Amino acid sequence: MKVGITACSDGQLKEWEKQNEELETILYEQGIEVVFAKHIYVKEDSFSGTDEERAEDLMGFYQDDSIDAIYDISGGDLANGVLKYLDWDVIAATNKMFWGYSDLTTIINAIFTKTGKSSVLYQIKNLVYANGELQRKRYAEFVSQKNNELFDIKYTFLQGERMEGIVVGGNIRCLLKLAGTEYWPDMKGRILLLEAYGGKISQIAALFTQLEQMGVFKQVEGIILGTFTAYEKSGAKQSVFDLLKGHIPNTLPVAKTSEIGHGTDSKAIVIGHNMELRS
Numbered sequence: 308m309k310v311g312i313t314a315c316s317d318g319q320l321k322e323w324e325k326q327n328e329e330l331e332t333i334l335y336e337q338g339i340e341v342v343f344a345k346h347i348y349v350k351e352d353s354f355s356g357t358d359e360e361r362a363e364d365l366m367g368f369y370q371d372d373s374i375d376a377i378y379d380i381s382g383g384d385l386a387n388g389v390l391k392y393l394d395w396d397v398i399a400a401t402n403k404m405f406w407g408y409s410d411l412t413t414i415i416n417a418i419f420t421k422t423g424k425s426s427v428l429y430q431i432k433n434l435v436y437a438n439g440e441l442q443r444k445r446y447a448e449f450v451s452q453k454n455n456e457l458f459d460i461k462y463t464f465l466q467g468e469r470m471e472g473i474v475v476g477g478n479i480r481c482l483l484k485l486a487g488t489e490y491w492p493d494m495k496g497r498i499l500l501l502e503a504y505g506g507k508i509s510q511i512a513a514l515f516t517q518l519e520q521m522g523v524f525k526q527v528e529g530i531i532l533g534t535f536t537a538y539e540k541s542g543a544k545q546s547v548f549d550l551l552k553g554h555i556p557n558t559l560p561v562a563k564t565s566e567i568g569h570g571t572d573s574k575a576i577v578i579g580h581n582m583e584l585r586s
Contacts, residue, residue, distance in 0.1 A: 308450075309340040310376045311368030314347045316410040317383025318355030321348055327380065329435045333443060337450050342374065353385060361385075362392030365414075369397050378431040379407035379414070387413040387484050395421040406431055409504065409569065412477030417490035419475060419579035428477050428500070428567070429457075429575035436571035445574070457575050460566045462531065464586040465548045467560030470529025471583040474576065476500040479514050486521060494526040498582055502533030502568040508543045511535060512550055519554040529560035529584070534568030560584075 312327075319327065331341045344364035346356030355361065368374045379386075390413065399422035406427040407415060415426040433442040445457040475492040476482050479501045485491045503511060518524060535547045548561060555561070562584050566574045 308338060308375050309342065309373050310334065310378055311342050311344065311371070311374045312347070313344045313361070313365050313368065313377060313379045314355050314381035315361050315365055315379055315389050315407070315414060316381035316386040317353040318349035319347050319381065324348070326432065326435050330380070330432055333434050337447055339450070342368075344368070347380075353383060358385070358388035359392050362389035365389065366392075366394055366397065369394075369401055369403060374403065376403055377405045379405070379411050380430070380432050381407070382409035382411070382430070384410060386410040386481070387490075390414070390417050390490055393417075393421075398422050399424065406575075408573075409478050410481045412481040413484055413490070415477060415578045416475055416482060416485060416492050420490050420492045423579070425577050425579035427575050428578050429573070433571055433573065438570075438572040441572060458577065460564050460574055460576060462562040462564040462566075462584060464584075465532075465561045465563050466552075466557070467529065468586040469584065470498055470560040470562065472496050472498040472528040472581065474498045474500055474531070474578055474580060474582050477502065477578060479503050479511070479518075480506060483514060483517060486517070494523050497527050498529045498531060498584075499523065499527045500531045500533060500567065500576065500578070503535045503538065504569040505537045506535070507537055507541045508545065508550065511538050511547065515551055515554045524555045524559060527559070529562070530555070531567070531584070532561065532563045534565055534570055534573070536569050 334341050346360050368377045408428050408430040418424050418426050448454045449457040475497045476499045
């Protein structure tokens, strides 16, 4: 197996180079050859390259028949800049899975909107972060097809008892960068996954309000709440669900999981794939 490593969002800092070399070694030990894109590290301000250059890196991996999957190791703010340069026909014609998280929510949902293809919401650098040993075990067992623990998410229903639909969404702030664009996913009948790294109560409240005003909560079949890192550390009296309740119908199923989000112990979830959840 051979994978391409991209950084479509903010460039990696030079001091992270050892982390990335460690990631390459770990993947090599799993029998996976790694090819890094040209534009990985910051060159100017937050940019590793222009929007067009970073898009060319990504398309190069889609067009390279030797590459089996694409892992994006970045995050930040810049990923949506590459969208206008992507060749959706080429992407649609391949069976390569794109993996990324956080700001890569923009690319993941655009891929589904434009091609109907699934992607994985997951940061592959979890293999070298604080919970690296656990993550390497999960990943190795996934690659060897021993089990699917990497994708086996535990959840609790907070409202309703069942939901089924194609999962869309991811990081709430980054998802909403697609609002009003051709890349926004059709929400009708979907399960909407929402998680966040930054954003305390007033900021998350504003994003929930925007989704409500767009009519999203009347279209979806259910909501999965992942982790809301800053919010959950803020000491807010209202939980994320308490805040959400004021924006959604009381008949809309809502499930909560602590296993999807920005935690270094987070698992993976497939965006653009049908999922059924039951209490």
